[in-house]
Amino acid sequence: MVTAKGAIKAGIMLPVLALPATALAKKQPNIIFFLIDDNGWVDRQVAYGGEVYPNNLRFDTPNECRLASEGVIFGNAYACPVSTPTRASLITGTNAARARITNWTSPTANVPSDAVGGSKDMTVPGAPAEGDRLWHGEWNWNGVSPVEGVPNTLYAKPLPQLLKEAGYYTIHVGKAHWAPSGTPGSNPYNMGFCVNVAGTEAGMPRSYQGRDNYGNTPEKWNYAAVQNMEEYYGTDTHLTEALTREALKVLDYPVSHGQPFYLYMAHYATHTPIQADERFFKKYRGRGMDKGQARYASMCEGVDKSLGDLYAYLEEHNLLDDTIIILMSDNGGNADVKAKGGVPHTQNAPLREGKGSLYEGGIRVPLAIRWPGKVKAGSRIDAPVMCEDLFPTMLHMAGISSYNVPQPVDGIDLVPVIRGKATPDPERAVIFNYPHKWKPEYRPEVDFMSSIRKGDWKLVYVMWEGRLELYNLREDIGETRDVASEHPDIVAALAKELSDSLRSWDCPQPIKTATGTPVPMADELVRK
Numbered sequence: 001m002v003t004a005k006g007a008i009k010a011g012i013m014l015p016v017l018a019l020p021a022t023a024l025a026k027k028q029p030n031i032i033f034f035l036i037d038d039n040g041w042v043d044r045q046v047a048y049g050g051e052v053y054p055n056n057l058r059f060d061t062p063n064e065c066r067l068a069s070e071g072v073i074f075g076n077a078y079a080c081p082v083s084t085p086t087r088a089s090l091i092t093g094t095n096a097a098r099a100r101i102t103n104w105t106s107p108t109a110n111v112p113s114d115a116v117g118g119s120k121d122m123t124v125p126g127a128p129a130e131g132d133r134l135w136h137g138e139w140n141w142n143g144v145s146p147v148e149g150v151p152n153t154l155y156a157k158p159l160p161q162l163l164k165e166a167g168y169y170t171i172h173v174g175k176a177h178w179a180p181s182g183t184p185g186s187n188p189y190n191m192g193f194c195v196n197v198a199g200t201e202a203g204m205p206r207s208y209q210g211r212d213n214y215g216n217t218p219e220k221w222n223y224a225a226v227q228n229m230e231e232y233y234g235t236d237t238h239l240t241e242a243l244t245r246e247a248l249k250v251l252d253y254p255v256s257h258g259q260p261f262y263l264y265m266a267h268y269a270t271h272t273p274i275q276a277d278e279r280f281f282k283k284y285r286g287r288g289m290d291k292g293q294a295r296y297a298s299m300c301e302g303v304d305k306s307l308g309d310l311y312a313y314l315e316e317h318n319l320l321d322d323t324i325i326i327l328m329s330d331n332g333g334n335a336d337v338k339a340k341g342g343v344p345h346t347q348n349a350p351l352r353e354g355k356g357s358l359y360e361g362g363i364r365v366p367l368a369i370r371w372p373g374k375v376k377a378g379s380r381i382d383a384p385v386m387c388e389d390l391f392p393t394m395l396h397m398a399g400i401s402s403y404n405v406p407q408p409v410d411g412i413d414l415v416p417v418i419r420g421k422a423t424p425d426p427e428r429a430v431i432f433n434y435p436h437k438w439k440p441e442y443r444p445e446v447d448f449m450s451s452i453r454k455g456d457w458k459l460v461y462v463m464w465e466g467r468l469e470l471y472n473l474r475e476d477i478g479e480t481r482d483v484a485s486e487h488p489d490i491v492a493a494l495a496k497e498l499s500d501s502l503r504s505w506d507c508p509q510p511i512k513t514a515t516g517t518p519v520p521m522a523d524e525l526v527r528k
Helices: 004-010 062-070 083-092 159-165 210-215 239-256 281-286 291-316 387-397 488-504 522-527
Strands: 030-036 072-074 169-174 195-197 261-266 323-329 367-370 379-381 429-434 449-454 457-462 467-472
Touching (some): 030 291, 062 291, 062 323, 159 169, 159 387, 169 239, 210 239, 239 261, 239 291, 261 291, 281 291, 291 323, 323 387, 429 488, 457 488, 457 522, 467 488, 467 522, 488 522
Parallel strands (some): 030 323, 072 379, 169 195, 169 261
Antiparallel strands (some): 072 367, 323 367, 457 467
């Protein structure tokens, strides 16, 4: 006989339990968290940068434009460079570096050969010699766990569980990716959701195409095949559309019962594989895009159409004034995939690089919040904010003023700021740590980095080369001019603040494979 606690530890799906009968006396707002995967800062018409860049003009995103006009946008919002760390921070409020969830989780996430970087393209000019290569070392490769005692996890009480206990009907649709299979955090039901549609340990879909059964065919199947979507097998329904239809079906239950809902609409798009949403593909080909560009553009518009469908549902049920909508991407756009077409490493311009990197193209993301009657329509905030800030912010929005959780909450409640009752701190330090190799190939602008931004200044520590770079983002948003040699005092101060934070959080440094010793902290380079 499997007990409930034993089932959770084993990662077994449990039946949905009855919701608490008690709820807050004051009417709670509905909350839709609309999370897009691998979607770049400029992959939309909304000018999060305060000016329109050429890349803002590529795709049609009318519904995100509407969201921006009805709420507040953040010009300097940050996420982690890859998926799981961001998703972990959103659901726990803990900075990913402190959580030691610093890379994406998978069945092979901690296999050393996946991280050493010795198998492909390591003979190109500039690549480190074998004796100079690095290994990621110890980290929490089992992600987030709602159960204490699971090795290599952050034990936490997740956001949806807190919302559920406060009377919310919590709905998960799409990509979960908080933990690998066989651990409790891989199952959305264990994380506090009443309903789960298609969420597993998978970080990407095997296929977006209904005619491929979303990967559930003998030829395509692996753990990333999207589950429980049989209604759409053999059809021309793109996964983005199928997930949206399922979300609308599930919403009928809390809406018909007058219960506040939390919808975590976590699209797999626009992650690879880059596969066309045929509803929009021909339009972009007609604009002169190559096939790869048109495929990606169609995926971006498909996600925007999903947002529009949710808007239409809220209007139909007279819920627009009672619903908060938050839109965000989990990291920057993928700048290193040929299937997107165009010229690689330019898709996020004017930002440098993309997913996996701690340059701005990998971590600066869109963030917009619509809160009727509470947030000034068409406003913007340019002070830096982090993904973990959304944890205390959503709890405040839901009317949850006190809560007990086992994890440290690093996020800052943004409610006073977005309501105009507090001034955001433009000098807030935001810290990132990616002590990993993303892919087998040598990628000097992606792998093994840590960074800190404070005010206009940003320090990047490139661990491969033992180099500190300094950029003034106000003058050089594209990080094209390293001014470290011109401002040694600023380099020293930022290196110390970055290193002090990582030490206080017990963050491991990458290991030199030749000696087994960790690379130095950033401030140790300055002292040398």
